[in-house]
Amino acid sequence: MKFIDEANISVQAGHGGRGSISFRREKYVPRGGPDGGDGGKGGDVVFEATTRMSTLLDFKYQRRFEAKNGSPGMGKMKNGKAAPDLVIPVPVGTVITDRSSNDVLADMTTDKQRVIIAKSGRGGKGNTFFTTSTRQAPKFSQDGEEGESKEIHLELKLLADVGLIGEPNAGKSTFISVVSQARPKIADYPFTTLEPVLGVVGHKKANAFVVCDLPGLIEGAHQGKGMGDRFLKHAQRTRVLLHLVSLAPDETRPAIDRYRVIEKEITKYFDDSKKRKRIIVLTKSDLVDNTVVTDVLKEFKKAKIKAPLIVISAATRTNVNLVLDALVKELETNPK
Template sequence: MFYDRAKIYIKGGDGGNGCIAMRREKYVPFGGPWGGDGGRGGDVIFTTDEGLNTLVDFRYKKHFKAERGQHGMGKNMNGAAGDDLLVRVPAGTVVREAETGRLIADLVEDGQRVVIAKGGRGGRGNVHFSSGTNKAPRIAEKGEPGEELMIELELKLIADVGLIGFPNAGKSTFISMVSAAKPKVADYPFTTLVPNLGVVSVGLDRSFVLADIPGLIEGASQGVGLGHEFLRHTERTRLLIHVVDTAGTEGRDPVEDIRTINRELELYDARLASRPQIIAANKMDITPEAEENLARLKEAFGDSYEIYPISAATNQGLDIVVRRVADLLDEIPKAEPEEPIEDKLTVFSQEDRFNIKRDIDGNWRVTGKEIERHVAMTYLEEEESVERLQRIMKAMGLEQGLIESGVKEGDIVRIGDWEFEWSV
């Protein structure tokens, strides 16, 4: 089975906790703090692998989590960093954030690497919190949580040339005759249900990748049939071969077939309609009407497209088409990534440091990446660490914000997974 979509959960490794430790040696009085830092968490990194051509692996494994950093230790020993998690995907994979649809990465080159979820930084040990007024601080930081998110993977086949056309036009026979691909071939519509790839050799030093896109129908651009599932595999191609049933064996008009498919391409993505295209007038050997329909095709489209009469089943005319395609590809630049690079740049926008709202039970909920990170990295069982958190909250303006919102003595304030009782 061909899988070209997946939805998975990924999480960068948490940072290791900083250590609270004191130097205790016989001849070193008042040794002071000696707790080391935690190691950073590992990143989740996606890398392309030319040996993969489907997302089937993500059907069976949907959770990916990098290793957390080791905790800091006494004697000022820092914890080791967590190992990065390398996730292999096929070239042509588009990664988007599931909730917002935001583009994260477009992986088109073999060996390309992109960090999808960063690991958290390691917490600082208590050696960093010594001061002139606190020589033996019991303050340290826990590790920062790693980034976590649900992502959607979408595979768009990377091929130089795409075969398009109505069902049963002869696309599968075409690719099976010019390459080593062996798709299912039968005399009924929708024989091909998944895209097929084949490498076409032209002489000793030239070749190109050909994709057999399953049959399109009218309304494909609106998702009729499996329109969207198939049309997106044409987006990365540089040239289209429009295979048409010139004999009209399915009772359709070949001229109208060309217009219908091109209209669907235009409605789906205007860039596809303007892509270089040649017409392969197939099944020329089946009925006498094929010659008449070929003349009609040349009259209707001869000024816009090159038209080649062929019979894929008997290999008639295929060598001419293949050589012409190779020549055209030498003139056509490589396909651009899905979106221009400037569209991928993130424009920094100031995020609120915190937000305060009422929970359904009447208590208070404080949200915001910054304040949640401070709470997650605090040793709440250590009095000095809690006092430091209170100072941070006051400096951020959270204390004043809660007072202005109407917080009262004994109210519960929730931040992340923690609850605090408000007291003056």
């Protein structure tokens, strides 16, 4: 079970630009004095906290970050351009540590918080700077300073964006294992655990989000077990609830009835449960004929349930992407 997202990356701030060695050359000034400008400073490596991200998934793909170098100085006293800072967005909650010293460099606690993690090098002085009364034509300049480079560890406590709810056996664990790297126990019998299982989902170009299997919500409740703080925190944080209802033929009661039982149960845990967005997912469609699916859909329609309804099979992956599309859309229109 994974509650922590981690990544190791390396960052390199920009080198300062070299100062210029240059002398004035004008038509009527045969031996012009020095006019080499200074080099520009390199770019800093800056981390910026954002609520738009929930995971460190992006850092699995890109592990090295380099800010640009400053431009060299030029003649005619022109200074080189400073390089722009490299701004790396990280989710709010990310802790940044230096891997060589183990020092915590930053705790990114608030949206838009910015911290310089690797400082850039200053630009070098041009030869003009080194002119003195005894040295009127210095033929040297200064190199820019090196930018800092660091090996960085990022760590984030995961919190769920999407909660999976549904009866035992509805297919929650299977769903999360199909859409993420999470590998919960999948059982043919109601499996009870009070530990939430989290999965990081990367879908198309969208920001990765965290899906949480909330088995304890119903299964634990049946057995009168108390729920841990950590568990409830995950449940409360979710912005969308994915309600899974099995279509399997071995179910004895109609899908719509089983759906209602769970919905009623949920109101005990979420004070705003009426408002919290739902997506209803009818699962295990591979086990039934189309006519059965059509009948169940009719029942839901008759009951005037407004939430989007998607029929899937996690076993054959049918329509699983449609669920992810719907989740992305919902999370984007309903930010943290």
